[in-house]
Amino acid sequence: MFIIKLDAIDSTNSYLRRTASVSIPKDYTVVWSEFQTQGRGQMGAHWQSEEGKNLTFSMFKRNTEFDIDDRFVISMLVSLGIFKSLKKFQLPRLAIKWPNDILSEELKICGILIENIIKNNQLVGSVIGIGLNVNQRFFHNLPSATSMHLLTGKLHEKEELLAEIVTSIKIQFENAKSKTIEEITEEYESLLFRLDKPSTFKIAGEKVFSGIIRGVTPSGRLKVWLEDQDIKTFDFKEITLLY
Known part of the structure; x- marks a missing residue:
C-alpha cells in the first residue's frame, strides 16, 4: 500500500483522477487528507466532514479481471470490505444501504464514491473514495448521520482504521478470484438494509x-x-x- 498523506486538498478522488489521466497509479495507491474543500458524495452531493475528526481518503484499484458490464461487482466488493472491517470495532447493527452506504443503528456512518476509469472501451481501474465518520460528535442538519465515537463512546485511531479498511478490501478482491459473481451478489444482498421488509x-x-x-x-x-x-x-x- 502506497500512501500519499495531505493536510488539505479539493478532493482525494479528483487528485487520483488527475493522476490517472497521466499514468495509471500503482494498485492500492491511497490518497489521505485531513480535510477536503470539495469532498463529494453520490450524485454530486457535498460530503460534510469536520477537519481532523474523520477518515477521508481515496484508493486506486487497478482492474485486471472485470468487464465494463461487471463494474457493480467492484462496488459490492468495496462495500463488503468496509462492512467486515467495521464489524471488528463492535459497531451495532451494521448494514449496507444500497448501493454502497454503510449504516450502523440505521444511521449513515460511511459513504463510498466510486469513479471508474475507462480507456479504449476497457475498464482499467477505479478511484474508490471513502468517507468514514470517526470521531465527529456534531452533524449540522444531518439527522441521519452518526460516527464511531457516538456509537461506541470511544475515540478511534484513524491510521489503524485506514490500514484495517484497505486490508479488508484487498482481501475481498483476492477472494473474488475464486468466486462467481452470483456468490458475491448473494453475500452483498444478505447484508442489505431493509431486505425483505x-x-x-x-x-x-x-x-x-x-x-x-x-x-x-x-x-x-x-x-x-x-x-x-x-x-x-x-x-x-x-x-x-x-x-
Missing part, C-alpha cells in the same frame, strides 16, 4: 410508494417487489429509500 420509496416527481427490496441485478439496479406483485428495477439515480 416493507419499505417506503420516492421516485422522481416526488411520487411516494411502498415496496419490498428483493435484491439487485447484475448491473446494480435495485429489485423492488411492488404492491401489484410485480418486481421492478431502479437505478440509484431514480429512487430514494425513505425507510
Whole structure:
C-alpha cells in the first residue's frame, strides 16, 4: 500500500483522477487528507466532514479481471470490505444501504464514491473514495448521520482504521478470484438494509410508494417487489429509500 498523506486538498478522488489521466497509479495507491474543500458524495452531493475528526481518503484499484458490464461487482466488493472491517470495532447493527452506504443503528456512518476509469472501451481501474465518520460528535442538519465515537463512546485511531479498511478490501478482491459473481451478489444482498421488509420509496416527481427490496441485478439496479406483485428495477439515480 502506497500512501500519499495531505493536510488539505479539493478532493482525494479528483487528485487520483488527475493522476490517472497521466499514468495509471500503482494498485492500492491511497490518497489521505485531513480535510477536503470539495469532498463529494453520490450524485454530486457535498460530503460534510469536520477537519481532523474523520477518515477521508481515496484508493486506486487497478482492474485486471472485470468487464465494463461487471463494474457493480467492484462496488459490492468495496462495500463488503468496509462492512467486515467495521464489524471488528463492535459497531451495532451494521448494514449496507444500497448501493454502497454503510449504516450502523440505521444511521449513515460511511459513504463510498466510486469513479471508474475507462480507456479504449476497457475498464482499467477505479478511484474508490471513502468517507468514514470517526470521531465527529456534531452533524449540522444531518439527522441521519452518526460516527464511531457516538456509537461506541470511544475515540478511534484513524491510521489503524485506514490500514484495517484497505486490508479488508484487498482481501475481498483476492477472494473474488475464486468466486462467481452470483456468490458475491448473494453475500452483498444478505447484508442489505431493509431486505425483505416493507419499505417506503420516492421516485422522481416526488411520487411516494411502498415496496419490498428483493435484491439487485447484475448491473446494480435495485429489485423492488411492488404492491401489484410485480418486481421492478431502479437505478440509484431514480429512487430514494425513505425507510
